[in-house]
Amino acid sequence: MARRNDHTREELQSMAIDATRSIIAREGIEGVSARKVAQDIGYTVGTLYQAFENIHDLVLHANAFTLSEMLGELEMAYMGSRDPLQRMVRLADAYLQFANSHQAQWAAVFRHSLPKGYVVPDWYQARIDALFALVENGVRGLAPKRNRQAIQGAARTLWSGVHGICILHTGDKLYSDHIASPRSLLHSLVKHYLHSWASEGKR
Amino acid sequence: MARRNDHTREELQSMAIDATRSIIAREGIEGVSARKVAQDIGYTVGTLYQAFENIHDLVLHANAFTLSEMLGELEMAYMGSRDPLQRMVRLADAYLQFANSHQAQWAAVFRHSLPKGYVVPDWYQARIDALFALVENGVRGLAPKRNRQAIQGAARTLWSGVHGICILHTGDKLYSDHIASPRSLLHSLVKHYLHSWASEGKR
DNA sequence: CTTGAATATTAAACATTGTTTAATTATGCT
DNA sequence: AGCATAATTAAACAATGTTTAATATTCAAG
Numbered sequence: 017m018a019r020r021n022d023h024t025r026e027e028l029q030s031m032a033i034d035a036t037r038s039i040i041a042r043e044g045i046e047g048v049s050a051r052k053v054a055q056d057i058g059y060t061v062g063t064l065y066q067a068f069e070n071i072h073d074l075v076l077h078a079n080a081f082t083l084s085e086m087l088g089e090l091e092m093a094y095m096g097s098r099d100p101l102q103r104m105v106r107l108a109d110a111y112l113q114f115a116n117s118h119q120a121q122w123a124a125v126f127r128h129s130l131p132k133g134y135v136v137p138d139w140y141q142a143r144i145d146a147l148f149a150l151v152e153n154g155v156r157g158l159a160p161k162r163n164r165q166a167i168q169g170a171a172r173t174l175w176s177g178v179h180g181i182c183i184l185h186t187g188d189k190l191y192s193d194h195i196a197s198p199r200s201l202l203h204s205l206v207k208h209y210l211h212s213w214a215s216e217g218k219r
Numbered sequence: 220m221a222r223r224n225d226h227t228r229e230e231l232q233s234m235a236i237d238a239t240r241s242i243i244a245r246e247g248i249e250g251v252s253a254r255k256v257a258q259d260i261g262y263t264v265g266t267l268y269q270a271f272e273n274i275h276d277l278v279l280h281a282n283a284f285t286l287s288e289m290l291g292e293l294e295m296a297y298m299g300s301r302d303p304l305q306r307m308v309r310l311a312d313a314y315l316q317f318a319n320s321h322q323a324q325w326a327a328v329f330r331h332s333l334p335k336g337y338v339v340p341d342w343y344q345a346r347i348d349a350l351f352a353l354v355e356n357g358v359r360g361l362a363p364k365r366n367r368q369a370i371q372g373a374a375r376t377l378w379s380g381v382h383g384i385c386i387l388h389t390g391d392k393l394y395s396d397h398i399a400s401p402r403s404l405l406h407s408l409v410k411h412y413l414h415s416w417a418s419e420g421k422r
Numbered sequence: 423c424t425t426g427a428a429t430a431t432t433a434a435a436c437a438t439t440g441t442t443t444a445a446t447t448a449t450g451c452t
Numbered sequence: 453a454g455c456a457t458a459a460t461t462a463a464a465c466a467a468t469g470t471t472t473a474a475t476a477t478t479c480a481a482g
Contacts, residue, residue, distance in 0.1 A: 060460065061441080062443095065440090065441070071439095129249070131249070132247065165399070168398045169403065172404055177379065177383050178383070179387065180380050180381070183382070184382065195371045195372060204373065204416070205379075205412065208416045252468065263431065264432090265432060265433085265470095268470070
């Protein structure tokens with residue numbers, strides 16, 4: 017085998033993912049192109065296509081990295097409090113915080129659309145599952161007695177809402193900064209939803 | 220002026236928008252291309268670029284059409300009930316219903332991203348405003364006494380949540396059909412959030 | 423009714439995309 | 453040392469958005 021710069025296939029992948037992440041941070045996901053990434057790591061497109069199936073594969077790897085980063089911060093936030101409700105508020109805050117401080121990366125994760133027929137790989141889906149599991153655990157802490165189905169439902173409902181607020185905010189489609197900060201919207205959602213949902217279980 | 224087929228500039232625009240909508244419905248927004256649209260209406264790209272600034276302008280027009288359609292159905296749903304809470308539930312249902320029955324069009328509206336620096340035109344923003352106004356009115360019906368700021372906040376919070384559920388659902392990222400239907404998630408969100416929010420105002 | 427100016431329309435070009443191909447170059451093994 | 457293997461590249465392909473110069477058509481003036 018002929019390696020020009022003593023770069024393992026794994027090293028190459030890692031370099032490419034790093035370069036992709038840089039481009040995303042700098043120019044957004046629209047700025048990513050195979051040639052640009054290749055040039056940034058000192059190779060040619062052909063080499064890139066030896067390390068990745070296609071451009072979606074590459075972007076998916078970059079996005080998985082972002083998801084892992086985010087998951088880390090969410091876990092920190094989760095651990096930071098023992099009070100169940102406070103924990104959820106912190107979790108939501110951390111989500112918004114991450115979306116805010118990594119706007120381009122975060123947008124890349126949720127705006128990148130796969131061509132139809134392209135199945136999300138397991139190693140990627142696993143990250144999303146871990147995220148939802150965290151939320152589920154948090155919700156369970158609020159109502160330990162309720163069955164799994166109810167908890168999963170509430171977790172998905174709540175987190176879809178949190179996600180929606182962050183999406184509309186980072187996309188500037190919420191444009192309500194003069195009315196209320198996105199953070200206060202988040203708090204409103206989490207507190208009111210969980211308050212009513214948890215009390216329903218106790219009647 | 221030389222017209223080949225007696226088509227006004229306005230007619231041309233209308234034809235192009237129709238063609239774009241068809242392509243979106245058939246192949247999704249990724250399937251839209253200037254040449255394809257031009258061919259569908261029997262003209263060349265050059266002519267298309269005489270009628271529209273660029274491809275984003277064209278897509279924006281197609282999406283505005285979708286928004287108007289949706290607004291129409293939401294207004295129908297809104298009128299369909301006098302009970303304030305029931306009205307909000309119907310509104311949310313109609314939103315999900317529309318997203319479901321016009322998946323490609325709906326996705327096109329919310330997945331289409333403008334190049335940075337591109338300002339959303341007024342006639343487009345007006346549609347989104349009208350949508351939010353409808354929700355705001357609905358929320359106001361639930362707590363007429365509360366000030367404008369509180370109502371706007373609740374409306375944005377709630378609708379961001381509704382939107383989040385619809386996004387994750389149509390993007391198949393919710394994958395909880397076996398746990399709970401997206402409709403039940405919606406109901407859970409609307410009822411619990413509004414229940415707690417409205418009661419807060421009465422204490 | 424003809425001629426000229428204005429403009430709608432097209433064909434062709436450009437740069438940039440993702441992806442594939444054949445050719446080249448470097449490596450490790452026999 | 454030389455051969456097989458595999459990494460790397462250069463070049464090509466088709467398709468994208470957009471612009472250009474050329475062509476064709478219409479309208480208005482003479």
